[in-house]
Amino acid sequence: MSTLDLNCKLLCASEAAYCILPKSKPGKYNPCDSHTSENIKNQYNAVGFTEDPYVCVNGEIEAALVGKTDYGIVVAFRGTLPPAWNVPAILDWIENIFLATPTGNIYLPGKVHSGFLLAVQLLEHQVINAIHCLDPYHKLPLYLTGHSKGGGMVPIAAHYFENKYNIHATRTIRFAGPKPGNQDFADAFEAKFRYDVNFQNYLDIVPLLAPSDDFIKLLLLIPGLSNRLRELLIAASHWDYVNVGADAYINSDGHLAAPPSIEDRIGEIFLKLMELDGAAIADAHHISCGPNATGRYRYMQGVCQGHVCKF
Numbered sequence: 001m002s003t004l005d006l007n008c009k010l011l012c013a014s015e016a017a018y019c020i021l022p023k024s025k026p027g028k029y030n031p032c033d034s035h036t037s038e039n040i041k042n043q044y045n046a047v048g049f050t051e052d053p054y055v056c057v058n059g060e061i062e063a064a065l066v067g068k069t070d071y072g073i074v075v076a077f078r079g080t081l082p083p084a085w086n087v088p089a090i091l092d093w094i095e096n097i098f099l100a101t102p103t104g105n106i107y108l109p110g111k112v113h114s115g116f117l118l119a120v121q122l123l124e125h126q127v128i129n130a131i132h133c134l135d136p137y138h139k140l141p142l143y144l145t146g147h148s149k150g151g152g153m154v155p156i157a158a159h160y161f162e163n164k165y166n167i168h169a170t171r172t173i174r175f176a177g178p179k180p181g182n183q184d185f186a187d188a189f190e191a192k193f194r195y196d197v198n199f200q201n202y203l204d205i206v207p208l209l210a211p212s213d214d215f216i217k218l219l220l221l222i223p224g225l226s227n228r229l230r231e232l233l234i235a236a237s238h239w240d241y242v243n244v245g246a247d248a249y250i251n252s253d254g255h256l257a258a259p260p261s262i263e264d265r266i267g268e269i270f271l272k273l274m275e276l277d278g279a280a281i282a283d284a285h286h287i288s289c290g291p292n293a294t295g296r297y298r299y300m301q302g303v304c305q306g307h308v309c310k311f
Contacts, residue, residue, distance in 0.1 A: 151177020
């Protein structure tokens with residue numbers, strides 16, 4: 001696995017964080033060890049932990065994996081654990097995004113998503129303690145990563161840890177990360193963390209959230225939206241959330257390519273929704289090896305170039 005690049009290793013770390021289940025306990029152990037799936041174990045092994053990582057949990061919702069590798073310390077924030085990645089679950093996930101409004105914090109510039117910030121704060125002491133234990137003198141490179149909600153937490157955590165604890169993230173690499181904050185936050189983040197990258201897949205709706213005004217108008221046309229979600233979307237039209245860092249786009253063939261315009265991406269997603277092909281939208285968000293990583297589960301294909309997954 002030593003030939004895998006950093007992006008692939010951190011993608012596998014982000015997936016390994018999903019081995020932390022709602023009933024998992026905090027501690028120093030391999031949370032993927034009890035899984036029977038060879039692919040899950042391959043992804044965990046691909047990270048290259050040199051000893052068991054720390055499992056950080058707060059309740060049944062917030063979790064992160066912190067471990068030492070031969071290339072540095074890896075912190076992988078777990079994304080949301082829905083019953084399944086399907087269209088109803090994604091619509092519920094979208095609704096949850098809009099239940100948390102923008103907020104400020106003394107350790108952060110601008111305004112950020114209050115739900116992502118709270119998730120960071122609920123885990124901060126465990127994560128910081130794990131970093132201290134693994135690297136007491138803070139001499140090793142530190143990599144922050146995460147998928148989905150975890151990807152939204154990464155930029156906030158990087159800035160928060162820097163300003164509150166003087167712990168600097170060497171790189172922040174995210175997968176399907178939603179927008180974490182407004183323009184003021186993005187400007188300050190990009191000035192300090194110049195090499196941030198957010199991998200995004202064709203048809204994956206999550207990196208486009210919280211949506212722009214134009215995207216909100218299209219979302220309001222989706223059949224079956226609850227009145228509550230409609231109200232939340234309209235209320236979010238002034239949030240001014242923007243992308244941070246560089247976008248790395250995986251196209252419909254599973255290859256890294258120049259990203260199309262936001263308008264084109266929104267149009268492609270909206271077309272699938274109107275065609276009632278919601279499975280394509282749900283599949284686009286997976287980072288597991290899946291049953292079809294060479295098909296619509298493109299993150300592993302595009303980032304790891306066919307390595308790691310076994311079929």
